[in-house]
Amino acid sequence: EFTGYTNLEGETTVVGLLVNGVPSPAATEGDDVEVVLDRTPFYAEGGGQIADQGRIRLHSGAVIEVRDVQQPVPGVSVHKGSVQVGEVTVGASAYASIDVRRRRAIARAHSATHLTHQALRDALGPTAAQAGSENQPGRFRFDFGSPNAVPGTVLTDVEQKINEVLARELEVHAEVMPINEAKRQGAIAEFGEKYGEHVRVVTIGDFSKELCGGTHVGNTAQLGLVKLLGESSIGSGVRRIEALVSVDAYNFLAREHTVVAQLQELVKGRPEELPEKISAMLGKLKDAEKEIEKFRAEKVLQAAAGLVDSARDIRGLALVTGTVQDGTGADDLRRLVLDVRGRIPSDRPAVVALFTTVNGKPLTVIATNEAARERGLKAGELVRTAAKTLGGGGGGKPDVAQGGGQNPEAVGEAIAAVERLVVETA
CATH class of the missing domain: 3.30.980.10 (Threonyl-trna Synthetase; Chain A, domain 2)
Structure with a gap:
């Protein structure tokens, strides 16, 4: 019998007991139990409402902490919990009380x-x-x-x-x-x-x-x-x-009011002005980020002419290898590699292999022109050679490929490995 609509506590009797899922006449301190009472103020989960929690105190002094209540069949509430103190027995008188505040x-x-x-x-x-x-x-x-x-x-x-x-x-x-x-x-x-x-x-x-x-x-x-x-x-x-x-x-x-007050202080505006002011600030920030990105990309490409001048001649093939500033992103590195390759006459075989480190991890982009590929030099194979040395992997098309690894200290060895493969193949 459920008495919880009008009573939040009351006298009851233990009429059923399971210990660790098995029917038992008694349970002791530390046991996980499922208890059935002849009457209960505990609401069993149902109708979208979660179950009550609370305690069942036996007249013998035993205490059960109730964590959940389910109703497997209509009219039977099973109280799930653990014995905190004493021994619980079937037939024992008890006093059940729910967590009223909850x-x-x-x-x-x-x-x-x-x-x-x-x-x-x-x-x-x-x-x-x-x-x-x-x-x-x-x-x-x-x-x-x-x-x-x-x-x-x-x-x-x-x-x-x-x-x-x-x-x-x-x-x-x-x-x-x-x-x-x-x-x-x-x-x-x-x-x-x-x-x-x-x-x-x-x-x-x-x-x-x-x-x-x-x-x-x-x-x-x-x-x-x-x-x-x-x-x-x-x-x-x-x-x-x-x-x-x-x-x-x-x-x-x-909490929302506190956040609004802090924003008011930061942007020097009334609450109703915050959306417009913050939107304007975000717009300016995006414009500034675009300008910074443009400047950074231009700075990266400024290195192209010097890299072309540093090209080694390997039996008529132009080989450009080296490192660029740490933090250069994959897109910027790719643009730089393709720009350097484009500055070399198309009828001269060319291989461009540049390396950088981003967030502590090495990155490489390698490109070849058609004349170099006719000599058997493919960007994908060169990248795999470099990436293996770097402790990673990579791949791509024969004309341009990208790879990376885990060991930035191995960049010098990776450059040397690419150069050896070019010399052997060219």
């Missing part, structure tokens, strides 16, 4: 879920039917049907409507009635749920009426504040709203 926080979240459901239906129509929910201390999530994302303005209106209902201090009450009577009164039923001949109906003033077996506040004013964090898609035609309630909602807004 229950009340969950109840606030559950009542807020009902308000959110009704406010969404008012805004979007009956198609915004509940598709699932989860009520936890201080927060909840609510799933509902919608083919499209909910506009931010609509979400703001829904949040405002919910908080207006809180301020109206509407009474919340529950009543068990025949299901036909519940339908006649317009109570909303959750899609996919199976109901018996009699159902429990939770009514929130003149605002909301739903079939529900969960626990709730007595008055909407007890919620204090509801803050919708946003909505997102979780599947085809199903959206999810996540929200905070009461103190959790207040703490969230307090």
